[in-house]
Amino acid sequence: MYKKICILLLLILVAGCSHHRKPIKLPPVADGWRQPAAGKNAYIVQKKDTLYSIAWAFGMDYRDLAKKNNLNLPYSIRRGQRLKLFAKSQSNVRSRTKIKLTNSVNAPSIKGWSWPAKGTVVAWFSNKLGGNKGIDIKGNYGDPVLASNAGRVVYSGTGIRSYGKLIIIKHNDDYLSAYAYNKSMLVHEGQTVSVGQKIATMGSDDSGSVRLHFEIRQIGKPVNPLLYLPKKS
Known part of the structure; x- marks a missing residue:
């Protein structure tokens, strides 16, 4: 009897710990902006949205x-404007025909990428459904976040769920990069940045883990950043 009571108490303790532990949520290719009021395959522009942030949220090429x-x-878009979206079976038409998402090396069309932060990679890219669409770099709270390549800031805000304070940089017509979970953002939309320029400071994700979530997208689709960043010695 005593043994059964001990086992029961142990199970209750384990269940209690599991209930209070916050899981680490990896940002997906966000599809969480669906608005029933907008109608099927449509979206109503909200305050501070940009075409780039909307395309990013729905996993589309801008x-x-x-x-x-x-x-x-x-x-240019305006608040309250109704935008037509592609049906899921039609989205990323350009992406499906021009890029194959694999972990094999696809020759980058632009060079000169650099690491966006110092630290250790603690979460890796996965092209599986629901997988991590970038890499997570663990560092110290307030560490510098750097532009991984030269370009123009096309989004700086908090409108895309699961990304926290997010910066998106357009490098050329095909490539964009994103920097999520920032403590502070030091650049604004329309600003030109150079490679290695400090654009933000490192913050934490929803679970409180200090890290930078970094993505590169080619023609609207996530690609493995480790195929572009220089190898660490």
């Missing part, structure tokens, strides 16, 4: 989204 809505450069 040019496909612009073409779908007859938008021309500089891709």
